[in-house]
Amino acid sequence: MAKALxxxxxxxxxxxxxxxxxxxxxxxxxxxVIKVERAGAGDITREQLRDIPDVDSxxxxxxxxxxxxxxxDTKSKNGKAVLEKLVRHCDxxxxxxxxxxxxxxxxxxxxxxQLNPKMIVASIKGFGPGxxxxxxxxxxxxxxxxGAASTTGFDDGxxxxxxxxxxxxxxxxxxxxxxxxxxxQRKSSGRGQRVQAAMQxxxxxxxxxxxxxxxxxxxxxxxxxxxxYPKGKFGSAVPRAGNASGGGQPGWIIKCKGWETDPxxxxxxxTQAPVWKEICNVIGKPEWIxxxxxxxxxxxxxxxMEIFGAVEKWTMTKxxxxxxxxxxxxxxxxxxxxxxxxxxxEPSLRATGTIVEVDxxxxxxxxxxxxxxxxxxxxxxxxxxxxxxxxxxxxxxxxGLSATEIEALRAENVI
Ligand code: CAO
Numbered sequence: 001m002a003k004a005l006x007x008x009x010x011x012x013x014x015x016x017x018x019x020x021x022x023x024x025x026x027x028x029x030x031x032x033v034i035k036v037e038r039a040g041a042g043d044i045t046r047e048q049l050r051d052i053p054d055v056d057s058x059x060x061x062x063x064x065x066x067x068x069x070x071x072x073d074t075k076s077k078n079g080k081a082v083l084e085k086l087v088r089h090c091d092x093x094x095x096x097x098x099x100x101x102x103x104x105x106x107x108x109x110x111x112x113x114q115l116n117p118k119m120i121v122a123s124i125k126g127f128g129p130g131x132x133x134x135x136x137x138x139x140x141x142x143x144x145x146x147g148a149a150s151t152t153g154f155d156d157g158x159x160x161x162x163x164x165x166x167x168x169x170x171x172x173x174x175x176x177x178x179x180x181x182x183x184x185q186r187k188s189s190g191r192g193q194r195v196q197a198a199m200q201x202x203x204x205x206x207x208x209x210x211x212x213x214x215x216x217x218x219x220x221x222x223x224x225x226x227x228x229y230p231k232g233k234f235g236s237a238v239p240r241a242g243n244a245s246g247g248g249q250p251g252w253i254i255k256c257k258g259w260e261t262d263p264x265x266x267x268x269x270x271t272q273a274p275v276w277k278e279i280c281n282v283i284g285k286p287e288w289i290x291x292x293x294x295x296x297x298x299x300x301x302x303x304x305m306e307i308f309g310a311v312e313k314w315t316m317t318k319x320x321x322x323x324x325x326x327x328x329x330x331x332x333x334x335x336x337x338x339x340x341x342x343x344x345x346e347p348s349l350r351a352t353g354t355i356v357e358v359d360x361x362x363x364x365x366x367x368x369x370x371x372x373x374x375x376x377x378x379x380x381x382x383x384x385x386x387x388x389x390x391x392x393x394x395x396x397x398x399x400g401l402s403a404t405e406i407e408a409l410r411a412e413n414v415i
Pocket of ligand 1: 015016017036037038039072073096098099100102104105124125126135136137138139168
């Protein structure tokens with residue numbers, strides 16, 4: 001079946017996590033992604049967190065499916081000549097080098113435009129223009145600089161980073177959207193353009209509700225759905241909210257049967273206002289339906305912890321799945337805390353291709369997260385990540401190089 005991005009050629013200069021997540025998505029939508037790696041070394045993640053000696057790590061394989069790999073020393077004279085051909089050949093260059101690296105290689109935006117005015121140049125950096133624009137950045141730095149860490153965790157503890165890679169994979173997603181928009185605009189403008197996504201900006205975008213709360217706090221000096229209310233104090237900055245819901249319907253994580261030994265025997269529970277009556281009936285507190293101290297959302301705010309305690313008393317007699325089943329029969333929103341072990345074994349995620357088993361030539365079979373975005377006319381088939389330089393000869397031949405020229409580059413260690 002045809003794919004959404006059939007015919008789009010991506011010069012993939014990405015490494016580590018943020019950029020590769022972006023180009024992997026584009027590959028899943030059908031783009032021909034040519035990953036350019038340094039000869040002899042490759043993307044550093046090939047060897048990071050290895051679980052099998054001399055085999056590409058899961059870190060690498062899970063971020064580079066469906067791509068082709070070529071090796072090229074882009075700092076050598078003959079390597080630069082090949083890179084020029086690639087720039088002419090491709091539609092989009094994606095990179096997440098440290099600031100200035102592409103310029104130092106001799107491929108400034110101006111030079112790329114001379115070579116191919118239709119080329120879209122997409123970059124991820126840690127920070128946008130400003131005091132930190134020259135800094136190298138990794139995931140957790142972005143989480144800290146983008147507002148996630150200061151608003152995550154409990155009030156009496158230090159800032160916390162989250163397991164979700166919102167700085168890397170989150171910014172990769174932002175960049176992918178920018179690239180697709182630029183490809184669309186190119187249809188009418190006929191020109192390429194620069195697409196830039198800073199990791200700090202991406203994290204801040206995902207922390208939008210916290211900037212909302214910052215302004216509410218400045219105006220009202222209190223946030224009644226936060227666990228600090230009514231007993232604790234509020235300062236001038238949005239505090240860490242523990243497990244409080246980020247929206248208008250208060251929620252909290254509560255214990256379920258087995259919590260003493262199972263670190264994930266918990267449920268996220270939401271006291272959604274329209275089903276308050278049903279909540280009271282299920283947990284055995286029918287008197288709260290009409291009691292003026294509990295009957296309205298406003299009256300419940302200073303009593304949220306008492307209410308979550310009462311719900312927890314009930315959920316501690318049920319497993320998280322039993323509690324979820326029963327709450328759902330009454331349309332009460334809640335969700336089990338699922339471990340990676342449970343997710344890996346979940347049949348419905350396998351059925352939709354959100355979790356896939358992939359066969360790798362040297363690793364064998366492993367699990368990966370497939371494409372979380374489903375297009376009805378462009379289904380995703382997840383293929384193994386490439387071995388280092390697996391497609392060098394094939395791609396160079398497509399660029400018009402003869403077998404003799406390719407051998408000469410190999411002899412010079414350019415590829
Ligand atoms: N041939 C020759 N040289 C190559 C090459 C190739 N095929 N590919 C890369 N290089 C060179 C680069 O040109 C650069 O050289 P200079 O420093 O001399 O200009 C050098 O390799 C190293 O690149 P780098 O600085 O990007 O890599 P690093 O390991 O030092 O830094 C990182 C890594 C991620 C901190 C940095 O790239 C960065 O800040 N990127 C932007 C933000 C980002 O994406 N961070 C997320 C990473 S995932 O957590």
